[in-house]
Amino acid sequence: MDRVVIPNDISKARETHLIVATLAATETLAAGFTVHGGFNDNDGPHQGMANLTRVTTFKAFLITDTIAMSLSIFIVFLHFYSSFTRYIEQLDIPTLATVVLTSWAMSAMLLGFVTGTYAMLEHSSSHAISVCVVTFLPFFIFQIYFLIKQYKLILAFYR
Numbered sequence: 001m002d003r004v005v006i007p008n009d010i011s012k013a014r015e016t017h018l019i020v021a022t023l024a025a026t027e028t029l030a031a032g033f034t035v036h037g038g039f040n041d042n043d044g045p046h047q048g049m050a051n052l053t054r055v056t057t058f059k060a061f062l063i064t065d066t067i068a069m070s071l072s073i074f075i076v077f078l079h080f081y082s083s084f085t086r087y088i089e090q091l092d093i094p095t096l097a098t099v100v101l102t103s104w105a106m107s108a109m110l111l112g113f114v115t116g117t118y119a120m121l122e123h124s125s126s127h128a129i130s131v132c133v134v135t136f137l138p139f140f141i142f143q144i145y146f147l148i149k150q151y152k153l154i155l156a157f158y159r
């Protein structure tokens with residue numbers, strides 16, 4: 001069996017995916033360290049704590065942001081380790097894993113944005129709901145389009 005060396009266009013696409021994953025990891029790390037709602041300045045046992053620590057949507061933000069950051073960092077590691085191979089047949093699993101994990105990380109980033117924004121706007125439910133709708137609508141439209149396209153491809157394959 002002859003081994004096929006990785007073509008340049010695949011190498012360039014992998015470099016682009018690595019940049020996207022690195023930027024996603026950086027953004028989610030920064031979002032996790034940014035204290036939404038500020039700190040408690042009052043004297044007492046909770047002084048210096050985040051104001052939103054008891055808000056459920058803030059906790060959801062922390063969880064989704066952590067998931068997005070962890071997946072993004074794992075994708076960066078996959079790209080790093082797969083960079084040591086020269087042959088295309090050794091890229092099947094890492095490439096598939098990075099595609100799937102990148103879509104999961106982007107979904108977690110989207111949920112993190114919505115939950116973080118909702119936590120900040122919880123006192124104004126109309127603004128919070130409008131942010132959720134505006135954020136999720138393009139995502140759902142794309143998902144529906146993608147599912148229909150995949151369904152058509154499957155039907156065409158079995159005809």
